[in-house]
Amino acid sequence: MPYDDINMNKKxxxxxxxxxxxxxxxxGPKGKIAINSSLPTFVIQKxxxxxxxxxxxxxxxxxxxxxxxxxxxxxDFDTKRLAMQTxxxxxxxxxxxxxxPEGYGAGxxxxxDNGTYDNxxxxxxxxxIPMEDCLEEGKIEVxxxxxxxxxxYVLFKLKSAKDNAWIFKKIKDSEAxxxxxxxxxxxxxx
Ligand code: MN
Numbered sequence: 001m002p003y004d005d006i007n008m009n010k011k012x013x014x015x016x017x018x019x020x021x022x023x024x025x026x027x028g029p030k031g032k033i034a035i036n037s038s039l040p041t042f043v044i045q046k047x048x049x050x051x052x053x054x055x056x057x058x059x060x061x062x063x064x065x066x067x068x069x070x071x072x073x074x075x076d077f078d079t080k081r082l083a084m085q086t087x088x089x090x091x092x093x094x095x096x097x098x099x100x101p102e103g104y105g106a107g108x109x110x111x112x113d114n115g116t117y118d119n120x121x122x123x124x125x126x127x128x129i130p131m132e133d134c135l136e137e138g139k140i141e142v143x144x145x146x147x148x149x150x151x152x153y154v155l156f157k158l159k160s161a162k163d164n165a166w167i168f169k170k171i172k173d174s175e176a177x178x179x180x181x182x183x184x185x186x187x188x189x190x
Contacts, residue, residue: 013063016087020104027098028109031090033062039116040131042144043094044073046189049107054183056155056168057089058117058142060131064089069168072112072183073149077172083155085164097189110189115146141171147190148182151175 014031023030040059047055047068054072057064067083074081099108120141121129134140138157144150152171157164170176 013061013088014090017089020087022103025103026100028096028100029090029092031092034059034091039118039145041091041094041114042117042142042146043114044112044146044149045094045096046072046110046112046187047105047107048109049100049105054112055086055089055109056083057094058131058140059091059094060135062091064091064094065135067155067166067168073153073168073170075149075170075175075177075180075182077170077176078178079169081168083166083168085157085166112183112188113146113148113190115144115149117145118143120152138166148186 014033017031021028042059043055043057043064045055045057047053051070054069055066056069056073057066066086066089068086069081069083071081094114095111097108097110100106119128119131119134120143121134121139123129131140138159140155141152142155143152151173152175153168154171155166155168157166
């Protein structure tokens, strides 16, 4: 049973996504809450809307909290990228590629990268801090196992920001590549 329609709280998380779209017009999925027993997944969708951006989505509790990153991810640990948190997306949106017609987010969407991630944040006893708590606190540290994006990254909410502004940044590790421009070098769908 891949989907769970029981948990009302979780159901609420997709309400905004669904209210913002007319599913008789957009090819994007309406979405359900998904239950996944393996490693959580992520996707980065390159979205050629009126302003090109990259949508980072992390699987947390059966939905995908999302951030729009205007300049896309960087593999350089000195480069900070603005990431604006948007509405949670359904898990089945993660495979979506296509053209969204006029309306909300019009433009083409491609799957630029995807894979699994590990939560790097631990409590004092060495146990992982639940991702939903990290999200709530505004500080997420994950290790990506993607095709293009690999290694440790931090995503933190700007304290002064009124409008859901976060920073997305590579953490210095063996996967960091200061002189590489990965969105320029690898522009295509996986
Ligand atoms: Mn987008």
